[in-house]
Amino acid sequence: MEIVILVVVIALVVLGAISGLVVSGRKKKAAPAEKSAAAQATKAPSAEPHVGEEAEGAPEAPRRTIEEVDLPAAEAPAPPAPTPEIETPEPTAGRLVRLRSRLSRSQNTLGKGLLTLLSREHLDDATWEEIEDTLLTADVGVTPTQELVERLRERVRVLGTRTPEELRTLLREELLTLVGPDLDRTVHTETHGAVERPGVVLVVGVNGTGKTTTTGKLARVLVADGKSVVLGAADTFRAAAADQLQTWGRRVGARTVRGPEAGDPASVAFDAVKEGTDEGADVVLIDTAGRLHTKTGLMDELGKVKRVVEKQGPVDEVLLVLDATTGQNGLVQARVFAEVVDITGIVLTKLDGTAKGGIVVAVQRELGVPVKLVGLGEGADDLAPFEPEAFVDALIGGA
Numbered sequence: 001m002e003i004v005i006l007v008v009v010i011a012l013v014v015l016g017a018i019s020g021l022v023v024s025g026r027k028k029k030a031a032p033a034e035k036s037a038a039a040q041a042t043k044a045p046s047a048e049p050h051v052g053e054e055a056e057g058a059p060e061a062p063r064r065t066i067e068e069v070d071l072p073a074a075e076a077p078a079p080p081a082p083t084p085e086i087e088t089p090e091p092t093a094g095r096l097v098r099l100r101s102r103l104s105r106s107q108n109t110l111g112k113g114l115l116t117l118l119s120r121e122h123l124d125d126a127t128w129e130e131i132e133d134t135l136l137t138a139d140v141g142v143t144p145t146q147e148l149v150e151r152l153r154e155r156v157r158v159l160g161t162r163t164p165e166e167l168r169t170l171l172r173e174e175l176l177t178l179v180g181p182d183l184d185r186t187v188h189t190e191t192h193g194a195v196e197r198p199g200v201v202l203v204v205g206v207n208g209t210g211k212t213t214t215t216g217k218l219a220r221v222l223v224a225d226g227k228s229v230v231l232g233a234a235d236t237f238r239a240a241a242a243d244q245l246q247t248w249g250r251r252v253g254a255r256t257v258r259g260p261e262a263g264d265p266a267s268v269a270f271d272a273v274k275e276g277t278d279e280g281a282d283v284v285l286i287d288t289a290g291r292l293h294t295k296t297g298l299m300d301e302l303g304k305v306k307r308v309v310e311k312q313g314p315v316d317e318v319l320l321v322l323d324a325t326t327g328q329n330g331l332v333q334a335r336v337f338a339e340v341v342d343i344t345g346i347v348l349t350k351l352d353g354t355a356k357g358g359i360v361v362a363v364q365r366e367l368g369v370p371v372k373l374v375g376l377g378e379g380a381d382d383l384a385p386f387e388p389e390a391f392v393d394a395l396i397g398g399a
C-alpha cells in the first residue's frame with residue numbers, strides 16, 4: 001500500500017514538471033514577436049502620424065518635431081532658372097556723333113594742331129613742314145600726307161587772306177576727301193533672298209585687337225537694328241574665349257554656337273552658319289582666335305575656316321579688327337590678312353586711346369578697303385558705324 005501511494009506521488013510530481021516546461025517554452029517563443037510589435041508601435045507615430053492617432057489626441061511632441069525640420073524649404077518646388085535680363089542696346093544711328101568726345105586725343109593732335117599751324121600769318125616752308133609732321137605723327141601715312149599738303153598749299157595760296165572760318169572749311173573739305181566720303185561702309189548682313197540663309201560675318205585679326213569685344217558689340221548694333229543674331233565661337237584655343245562671347249550674346253538674347261575646347265574652328269564656324277540657317281536667324285557672326293600674321297600655320301587655318309563656311313554659301317563680310325594704337329604695325333598685319341582671306345571691311349578699335357586717328361586714312365589706302373566700324377571705348381555700345389563727316393568734324397572740333 002505504501003508503495004502504491006509513493007508511485008502516485010512520483011507520477012504527480014513528474015506530470016507537474018512536464019506541464020511547467022511547456023508553458024515557459026511558449027513564453028520564450030512569443031517574446032521576439034512582441035518586441036518587434038512594440039518597436040513598431042514606438043516608431044509609427046514619429047514616421048507617419050495616422051488619422052486615428054490624431055483623432056485619439058496624439059501627443060504634441062511629434063508635431064513639434066515636424067515643425068522644427070525645415071520642411072517647407074526642402075519640399076518647395078525648385079525656383080525657376082533666372083532668366084538673364086535682356087538689354088536694349090542704344091540705337092545705332094548717330095553713335096559717332098554721340099561718342100565724338102572720345103576722339104579728343106586725335107582732335108588735339110591732328111585737328112587743332114593743323115588749324116593752329118594754318119592760322120599763322122606767314123606760311124613758310126618751315127610751317128608746311130610742321131604741318132606735314134603733324135599729319136605723319138597722327139599716322140596718316142606718307143603718300144596721303146604729301147597729297148594733302150600739296151592741295152592745302154595750293155588752296156591757301158589762291159585764298160590769299162584767310163579767316164579762321166575759311167580755314168576750318170578748307171581743312172574739313174580736304175580731310176574729308178582724304179577719308180573718302182563716298183566709300184560703301186555698310187556692314188553687309190542682308191539675308192540672301194532666294195536661298196533662305198543668314199548674312200555671314202567673319203571677324204579676324206591678331207591677338208588682343210578687340211575681335212571678341214567687337215563681335216559682341218556688333219551683335220548689339222544688329223539687335224538694335226531689329227535683327228536676330230547667332231554667334232559662332234570659332235576661337236577654340238581657350239574655353240574662356242567662348243565664354244566671353246557667350247556672355248556678350250546673352251545680354252542681347254543672341255545664342256552662341258560653340259565646340260569642344262581645342263576643337264576644329266572651321267567646324268564650329270560651319271555649325272554656327274548651319275544652325276543659324278535652321279533657326280532662320282538674320283545674321284551669323286563668327287569670332288575667330290587671334291593669330292599672328294607671321295604664323296603660316298595659323299593663317300592657313302583661317303583660310304580653311306572661310307573655305308569651310310563657304311560650302312554653305314558666300315561669306316558676306318570679312319572684318320579685319322585693327323588696334324588703332326599699334327599704328328604702322330597694323331598695316332603690315334592688314335596686308336597679310338588680306339592675302340589669306342579677302343578683307344571686305346576694317347574695324348579700328350581703341351581710337352579712344354590714341355592720338356593717331358590718321359590711321360583711318362592710311363589703312364584704307366593700304367588695303368583699298370573701307371573702315372566700316374570704329375571702337376571708341378570698352379562700353380557695350382562704344383562701337384560706332386564709321387561716318388566720314390562726323391569723324392572729320394570731331395577731329396577739327398567743328399559744328
Ligand SMILES: Nc1nc2c(ncn2[C@@H]2O[C@H](COP(=O)(O)OP(=O)(O)OP(=O)(O)O)[C@@H](O)[C@H]2O)c(=O)[nH]1
Pocket residue numbers: 205206207208209210211212213214235241288289290291348349350351352353374375376377378382
Ligand atoms: N579702350 C578700348 N578698349 C577696347 C576697345 N575694343 C576692345 N577693347 C579692349 O581690348 C581688350 C581685348 O579685347 P578682346 O575683344 O578680348 O580682344 P581679342 O582680339 O578678342 O583677343 P584675342 O581673342 O585674345 O586675340 C579688352 O580689354 C577690351 O575691352 C575699344 O574700342 N576701346
Ligand SMILES: [Mg+2]
Pocket residue numbers: 211212213235241288289290
Ligand atoms: Mg577674342
